[in-house]
Amino acid sequence: MVSDSMPLAIHKSPLTVIYEWLATADHKKIGIMYIVYALLFLVIMGIEALLMRIQLSHANATFLSPQVFNRLFTMHGTTGVFFVAMPILFGFGNYLVPLMIGARDMAFPRLNAFSFWMTAFGGLLLYASFFAGDGFSQAGAAPDVGWFAYAPLTAPAFSPGHSTDYWTLSLLLAGVGSIGGAVNFIATILSMRCPGMTLSRMPLLAWMNLVMGGLVLVTISPLTAAQLMLMVDRYMSGHFFDTGAGGSVVMWMHFFWIFGHPEVYVLIIPCFAFVSEIIPVFSRKAMFGYPAMVAATVCIGFVSLGVWAHHMFTVGMPSYGNAFFVLTTMVVAVPTGIKIFNWLATMWGGKIRFATPMIFCIGFLFQFLLAGLTGIMLAAAPFDWQLSNSYFVVAHFHYVIVGGILFTIFAAFYYWFPKMTGRMMNETLGKWHFWIFLIGFHLTFDFMHIPGLLGMPRRVYTYEPGRGWETWNMISSIGAIFQVTGILIFVYNLVQSYFKGPVAGNDPWDAWTLEWATTSPPPDYNFAAVPVVRSRRPLWDIKHPDDPDWKYE
């Protein structure tokens, strides 16, 4: 029988606890380590952003030198993609997938631990660069080539010293970690589902992590290959990207974006997973159109591999080349947009409860809609010839990453924190967090589109007065202060709730998937007896024996 009470507290010495965490291969502990690691880097990249927004708040500011600014935007982007977004999503996936499919752990627990530590060390190596070169106050020898490190800016002639090498090597390490994690997701989801859980009965979160895993396997290799070629150029007299010797810098762009575009789908698909679990529970309705959601996700996985050169519309590809990528990019918007309709239809006719996880998902819906539409503007190559490399693009991708990804990550925190710690987070603080962060997000990123439309390029440490950009930049900078406040409230809520939050019990949200069938937090073995399921919502079946899902699916 599953008990609602907290597990018995056994006194352990601090060293024992530390050793347990460092040496663990348990998916739950590894998941939490990924999440905490990513949260620390989220705070750091927020500080980087705040510094940049102060510098950009007025024209010709001198708060930061160009050298420091250029290192900051490079580090901010690289950290955000590789050491915040990917780890946090791998963390939630690691924690939840075995629980939601009724398994005892991931398929390869030690590979899991290895993958986490590779990623973790990669991040530490990248940040070691701040302390190299001229030292921390000058931003050290941190890379300053942009997160996509276009050749030939990374050639020894234009990037002397080792700053580019910190970029290359830390991402090589993290890439190994990502591939290990992806292998684990795929093997676990395909082979370790509990009895009765066919592929068509597993939670959407499992499906989406499966697709994400497959995408990671395919997409990391081009980046790794390009980075190895770059090292050969830099240290072994190679000429892959050396145009003076017949090399091609456009080739770097192709390799990078063949990685880079599917990468952003790697980031968003697990977020779709969170939304697909949370919205049904708080609308009190089953997910509308489960098969279409699966099909759309798989479709996105495949089509996203064929859109990369929409990042290169201004590079001088022939007109038919540009047109091809316009078409594929617009096509990938169709399954993505359909999901919004499915979530809308799930809420339709429901009884929506506005708990904190749900309001973050609702914010996501509006914001992801807008982000998707600005993405279609960018897919229109003639429009992109104006918008590319401007602040419109910066606004668009932050709309997706902050307004989309981060909002759903907040939702996931509030929803699954009770399961992970056994305590509820504070709802009042959660609402404060939501509203203050929402105001800050919209102040910063809504108005950031406008300087892009008025000709402001990106990656500029300052800008000219008299171009109509100053007011909008100032508004964006003010919004950053609200966002920082919101995040501070969130961190306080996390810490305070961990120690003093009300006891959650197994199933505080009255939800329907298997993770809520065990204690909060789950025992090491997850389930005392292997669950057997007959439908997509096993707990709905238990709670509604007269009206179970398997009669209708």
Next chain:
Amino acid sequence: MVKSGLKFWGRRVLQLAVPVFCAATAAIAESHGGGISPTNIFAPDSTPANSLYHVSVFVLEVLGAIFVVVFSLLAYAVIKFRQRKNDDDFEPPQVYGSNQMELAWTVLPVLIVVVLFLSNAQVIHRVQDARRPEGAVDVTAVAHQFWWEYRYPQYGFVTSNELHVPVSDPGNPTPTFIALLSGDVDHSFWVPRLAGKTDLIPNHPNSTWIDPQEPGLYLGQCAQYCGTQHAKMLLRVYVQSRPDFDRWVHEQQQPAVSDPSVAEGRALFVAKACFVCHSVRGTPAVGQIGPDLTHVMSRDTLASGSVTNTPENLRAWIRNPEAFKPGSRMPVTELTDKELDQIVAYLLTLR
């Protein structure tokens, strides 16, 4: 209850900020003219920029309609289907899907994609594959860290940082076709009111074309991160009437003014190695690494548009380029005050 009322109205107000900013965008879109900004992409004054503008407005209209519809549906659902205080405890009816609805909302977006794709493909072809008419002016732009070199092969001279082109009459077009090359890393040529941006990539020649219809000064800047001073690699395009343009060409074709009163400065220009990087046509200075200075005083700005061209600024720039443009490629040259005065006096004659 007040609290839940605040939640819904609060959300509606905040989510209305989005349509407000869309309206602001639309206002900018309709603004036509440099009133709001001299680099406004919605104020085109050249055929390629115009083509981009028209298809962009069409795309905005379609997407705007989609936004209004879906936004309204979301807002309606969030308000209408919220759990109310006096609700019973029963779960609502469970609806697992609807084939008709799902088919409809797949087919309709596909049709929209087809329309958007075809309208964009047409413009891509029209702009990228445009034929070069007989009377076109040719310029070769070579981008460097962090300045622009302009060669006029038809007229036999080279200048820097300020591009002059003739105005083009739609009835009898005289566009300027610009070949885009790079001397070092990737850059991008972006003058929003004249054309979309095109990159300058080493060993990958590109080209763009403009046919501005109103004389005036058009601004822009490098739009591909190229290193420390990417932000100060500004663009200035002077569109002139045909007579003014021809006069400017004639002036630029002349070799450098040879004023005997600044002979010491001219000698120092060589002795202090300025000539290694800079050219002054008609003298032994034939350096290719920095901007051509033959007619430097005919320009309004120095340091690629970032500094006004006055004697004080010229002097300060030579004394210490780092103070204006930290990370610029021009080194600090060891000069006494007297030597600096002489060199500046020399440069001031290069009109």
